[in-house]
Amino acid sequence: MDAHYLIEVGSLLLRWLHLIVGIAWIGSSFYFVWLDNTLKPPVDPALKEKGVGGELWAVHGGGFYNPQKYLVAPKNLPDDLHWFKWESYSTWITGFFLLGVLYYSQAATYMVDPAKADLSPGAAIGIGLTTLIVGWLVYDTLCRVLMRRSLLLFAALYFVFVVAVAYLLSHLLSGRAAFLHVGAMIATTMSANVFFWIIPGQKTTVAAMQRGETPDPIHGQRAKQRSVHNNYLTLPVLFCMISNHYAFTYNHPQAWLVLALILLAAVLIRHFFNLRHKGVFAWQYPAVGGLILAGVFAWLAPAPISRSTGENGQNPALTVQDIQPVLAARCTGCHSATPTLMPAAPAGVLLDTPEQIRANGPRLLTQTVQLKAMPLGNVTQMTEAERQKIADWAAGGYR
Numbered sequence: 001m002d003a004h005y006l007i008e009v010g011s012l013l014l015r016w017l018h019l020i021v022g023i024a025w026i027g028s029s030f031y032f033v034w035l036d037n038t039l040k041p042p043v044d045p046a047l048k049e050k051g052v053g054g055e056l057w058a059v060h061g062g063g064f065y066n067p068q069k070y071l072v073a074p075k076n077l078p079d080d081l082h083w084f085k086w087e088s089y090s091t092w093i094t095g096f097f098l099l100g101v102l103y104y105s106q107a108a109t110y111m112v113d114p115a116k117a118d119l120s121p122g123a124a125i126g127i128g129l130t131t132l133i134v135g136w137l138v139y140d141t142l143c144r145v146l147m148r149r150s151l152l153l154f155a156a157l158y159f160v161f162v163v164a165v166a167y168l169l170s171h172l173l174s175g176r177a178a179f180l181h182v183g184a185m186i187a188t189t190m191s192a193n194v195f196f197w198i199i200p201g202q203k204t205t206v207a208a209m210q211r212g213e214t215p216d217p218i219h220g221q222r223a224k225q226r227s228v229h230n231n232y233l234t235l236p237v238l239f240c241m242i243s244n245h246y247a248f249t250y251n252h253p254q255a256w257l258v259l260a261l262i263l264l265a266a267v268l269i270r271h272f273f274n275l276r277h278k279g280v281f282a283w284q285y286p287a288v289g290g291l292i293l294a295g296v297f298a299w300l301a302p303a304p305i306s307r308s309t310g311e312n313g314q315n316p317a318l319t320v321q322d323i324q325p326v327l328a329a330r331c332t333g334c335h336s337a338t339p340t341l342m343p344a345a346p347a348g349v350l351l352d353t354p355e356q357i358r359a360n361g362p363r364l365l366t367q368t369v370q371l372k373a374m375p376l377g378n379v380t381q382m383t384e385a386e387r388q389k390i391a392d393w394a395a396g397g398y399r
């Protein structure tokens, strides 16, 4: 079977699975943060006697639920204690394989941007993988050093670090690979939090209890700290993951700043929800977040298209015959019935015949002139003059 086709099927199955387990992870994370922030002290003295510090009544799917949170732990541990860990691990594993199939197996197309850095595919992959590891080491060190100091200082330093990574990657890799790797780095850190701190901390607590000792609260506090961080990182990661579909964000010359601002807005919006669960309606956070997003999108709006004027001051009247050679050189490696760079024409866009080109006219203008999203990562090195040709052809009414 064709290797390209296998990549396509692999990417479909992995993406599907990644979404499913990711929903399970983030969904349970959101649920527990909401639960923690919504619990009320129990009224029933019997519950207080049992050591319950907070409870909640909820109705869902036709049933009544009454979760109870123990101040430290119940006197007797149940045998079948559920651990929330595979939601996180499976999200990371599927995500990592998806990254491998989509980016690492086609690094020359998806990761290298010759206009930014003349990297070999191997070097680009090396940069990607190093980012994931260094991202965790830096985060973990910051956490250890600042754990007992200021949360705000930690947040500020980590944010500066993430922006620095975004800056570096957006100057080394293609825009989409840069954004995706910032997301993958944060997501790896979140899963590593679960793997290296949250679950081991809980294991130590449970083991102490099984020996009949009082567990050291430090393990719980550490796990809680990491879990709070994870919660704030969810919206930023989700943006990085979907950013690949929005070339106007990652193809901007200051893409790192675009990313920094969007991530900041995402954290502010998440903060609103965390406070909201506690009954605080701090509208200023989403208001500032919304303003930042509005500002970014206004800033990224494509410039009006200018039409070139010929020697005699007349607009050149271009027809499809004038632009077809450009498309044959820059686009049909992918957008063709017989593509050479891709398994099949992406997005179903075929640019082999004049009819197909005319039918896609407005989309060509958007993708090559306004958004500069195509050619993908400019792998085929389309020039500004060629983009202007498309603009002129469009201005003449796609003839």
Ligand code: HEC
Residues within 6 Å of the ligand: 109, 244, 245, 327, 330, 331, 332, 333, 334, 335, 341, 342, 346, 347, 349, 360, 363, 364, 367, 368, 374, 375, 376, 379, 380, 382
């Ligand atoms: C290396 C492969 C590659 C090359 C070369 C390429 N494209 Fe694409 N194109 C893609 C992929 C992949 C997509 C799917 C969208 C995505 O993944 O971002 C796409 C999508 C598109 C779309 C649909 C976008 C939408 O959302 O409506 C258009 C239109 C398009 N390309 C036009 C072009 C034009 C015009 C050129 C040449 C100037 C070109 N492409 C060169 C890979 C390529």
